Amino acid sequence: MSLIDLQVGVNGRSDLQSKLDALKKKATKKNLIKALVAGGKVIKEAVEIRMPVRTGGEAGSSLPPGALRQDIHIKIKHADTNAAIVLVGPGKKTVLIAYDVEFGHFVRMSGGLKVIRKGALKFVPAKPVWRPAWEASSQQAMQAVIESLQNSKE
Numbered sequence: 840m841s842l843i844d845l846q847v848g849v850n851g852r853s854d855l856q857s858k859l860d861a862l863k864k865k866a867t868k869k870n871l872i873k874a875l876v877a878g879g880k881v882i883k884e885a886v887e888i889r890m891p892v893r894t895g896g897e898a899g900s901s902l903p904p905g906a907l908r909q910d911i912h913i914k915i916k917h918a919d920t921n922a923a924i925v926l927v928g929p930g931k932k933t934v935l936i937a938y939d940v941e942f943g944h945f946v947r948m949s950g951g952l953k954v955i956r957k958g959a960l961k962f963v964p965a966k967p968v969w970r971p972a973w974e975a976s977s978q979q980a981m982q983a984v985i986e987s988l989q990n991s992k993e
Contacts, residue, residue, distance in 0.1 A: 868923075872915050874987035875925040878980035879913035882927045885976035886911055889968045891940065907933050907940065928969075940966050 890908040910930035917924050929937035943965035 868919060870988060870991035871923055873991065874984045875915055875923055876913055877987040878984040879925045879927050881976050881980040881983050882972060883911050883913055885972035886927065886968055889972050891966050891968070902933065902936060907937055937968075939963070941969055 887908050890911075892908055893902065893904045893906075907929065910933040912926075912928060912930050914926045914928075915923055916926060928934070943963055945960045945962050
């Protein structure tokens with residue numbers, strides 16, 4: 840496009856200023872989201888490293904091996920020009936099992952209710968993933984956010 844073809848509809852100085860302000864807000868929001876995603880990726884990688892992978896020999900799970908590790912998502916909530924929230928967590932398909940892995944759970948061995956009355960439940964111990972990942976990577980995530988914001992073009 841040549842400069843001759845460029846047309847801008849500006850009626851007055853206030854109209855120009857409002858359009859420039861809107862452009863700045865859009866760029867700022869975009870930079871904020873980009874920075875938070877960069878921080879979220881650091882935490883996501885830390886979770887993926889620590890997430891146990893079911894080998895396939897365990898009974899009682901309908902998820903394929905590696906499903907917990909593959910179903911970690913980064914979401915941005917309430918994003919505006921001043922603030923936003925980044926969420927790193929399991930997807931809808933694995934959220935309940937991720938909770939059981941993180942905190943431990945009971946499983947019924949076999950035999951239904953008769954076995955429960957006899958007390959034959961097995962406790963599967965917790966394999967904490969999320970908290971250790973957060974503790975190990977939170978400073979790196981903050982640094983990634985800061986670097987992304989510093990490198991962003993205003």
